[in-house]
Every structure is written in C-alpha cells, then in structure tokens.
Amino acid sequence: MFTGIITDIGRVVSIDRDQSGKRSEWGDTRIVVDSHYDCETIAIGASISHAGACMTVVEKEQTAQGCRYAFDVSDESLDKTTLKGWSIGQEMNLERAMTATDELGGHLVTGHVDQIGALLTREPLAGSLKLVFSAPPELMSMIAPKGSITIDGVSLTVNAADKVSFSVNIIPHTAEVTTLGQLQPGDKVNLEIDLIARYVARYLSQMKDKS
Structure with a gap:
C-alpha cells in the first residue's frame, strides 16, 4: 500500500525486452531506474510505486547518487499503464511502500493502475x-x-x-x-x-x- 505522497523522482536508465520470454513467467521486460534512495534500506522484493504502478525490486546496486535498481514488468502492466511508452531518460514519481508508522498524508493507494x-x-x-x-x-x-x-x-x-x-x-x-x-x-x-x-x-x- 502507498499514500500518494511522492518521495523521489526516478529516471529510466535502461529498458531490456527479452524476446525469448525466458526471463520470467510473469514478465519479459526489465526496466532499470536511478533513484536517490539508500540501497541499504531497499530489500530485494520490496515494492515501489512508479508513476502510480507498483513494481517489485529484483536487482539493486549503490551508486554515487543513490540506488540503481531493476524491476520486471508483465505485458499486462505494459498494456494497462503508461510504462509501455517509456524510453531512456523518462522521469517518474516514486514512492516506497508505506509502513505501519507512516503518516497517511494522502489517501490509501494500492499501486494498481485502473x-x-x-x-x-x-x-x-x-x-x-x-x-x-x-x-x-x-x-x-x-x-x-x-x-x-x-x-x-x-x-x-x-x-x-x-x-x-x-x-x-x-x-x-x-x-x-x-x-x-x-x-x-x-x-x-x-x-x-x-x-x-x-x-x-x-x-x-x-x-x-x-x-
């Protein structure tokens, strides 16, 4: 769950479309994003909202600016969101999943784009x-x-x-x-x-x- 309060703006570093379909049962497109987040606080499997679409972190590495991480996107998500039109350099609103102690400054957001x-x-x-x-x-x-x-x-x-x-x-x-x-x-x-x-x-x- 999220609150709709943006905590960073990320930027697309690379987009890799695996035409073989062997990467994952759920998704063949891997997107890598640069953020200002601290990698040590982001676990593999963590949920991050990207322009309102909840995605799961599958790889990460610390950079001079912050954290560079990757997530896989299913064809269903590509069809239902603007991610399908993203290109290198694309900027997007980022929000990490809320915790039980976070202030609910916005409203309850699922990260599932309608x-x-x-x-x-x-x-x-x-x-x-x-x-x-x-x-x-x-x-x-x-x-x-x-x-x-x-x-x-x-x-x-x-x-x-x-x-x-x-x-x-x-x-x-x-x-x-x-x-x-x-x-x-x-x-x-x-x-x-x-x-x-x-x-x-x-x-x-x-x-x-x-x-």
Missing part, C-alpha cells in the same frame, strides 16, 4: 495550477468532486468532474517535487480511483445484476 487518462488543459489559477484530464467513461462514473484520485502516483483531490473529464489544482510545491508540473496537453497519465469508489461501484453493479 486506466490511462490524458491531460486536456493546464492553466495557472490563483497561484496554483489547474489541470484538466480526460478519463475513460467507466472511470468517470467513479470520480467525484472532493473525492480522492491518484494521478501518476500522486494523491490529489478532485475539484470538478463531468461525464468525460475532471480537474485538479496543484500547488507550486507539488508541481516542483513531482512530474505533474511538467505535463503538457496530450500527455498520458496513470489513474487509480479511490478504494471506496471502487468497492461502491462493484456493489452497485452486483445489485443491478440481481434486480
């Missing part, structure tokens, strides 16, 4: 930055004003929502310490809806099937 959205517009507004995103219709029904949403791993509050889009406002600090401030119209983002909304939608769907 769908890919896209930035429609960005507009300076009263000292902050208003970002408007599109989302698939099946997700829009679960996005509500004043509710929580995770965008590229960042916990945010929805300001407004209609049938095809929603908006958030980010303060200068968030724009500076995450990749959201770099987004331009047309850029794709990973979306994870609030856990409560997910289960309410599931419950209502089952009730509808029974009626």
